[in-house]
Amino acid sequence: DGGITQSPKYLFRKEGQNVTLSCEQNLNHDAMYWYRQDPGQGLRLIYYSQIVNDFQKGDIAEGYSVSREKKESFPLTVTSAQKNPTAFYLCASSMWGEESPLHFGNGTRLTVT
């Protein structure tokens, strides 16, 4: 079954610690994305990647970092520099092009205390 796997589903961290969220896809998609959702707000783009070893900042990249060493994987690190890290994080993938729909994972809920 093709799809996107995000892990873990829930993640708890202490303030000041970096944490990495996993995202793996087996859809052979070129592009991958990280979105963040906060209560009452729409999805906001953190980072996106069109091809391996290349990625671009989205609208709210500060305090986050990513890597794209393999086509299948696009991990997101939430660093201690991110001021409000508690949120719901969604990973997505697509073929490249504005007409290609996004396929989403089930998300990771991160709580930082």
Add this chain to the structure above:
Amino acid sequence: ILNVEQSPQSLHVQEGDSTNFTCSFPSSNFYALHWYRWETAKSPEALFVMTLNGDEKKKGRISATLNTKEGYSYLYIKGSQPEDSATYLCASPEAAVNKLTFGGGTRVLVKP
């Protein structure tokens, strides 16, 4: 950042009734308009990707229209059922790349 807006934020619909809601987006430099359905405890799933002015797409009881000249799209649900309860998101890409900006969503609750 594109300005993509959806209205209303939420609506309650009686089972069997039809409903519709709006997505507005910048009409200049338009590339595409995406609609997604996001059910509770599931991941968002794509409903439609629309590119042509006047385009109309249909999937079961759900349909969407697109007006790129005035910058809006309507999503219609005909004969709403409880399983239609979800948040419906629209999104538009910035430039000719798939960097989507999402609206805030319309949360639909269908009451039996």
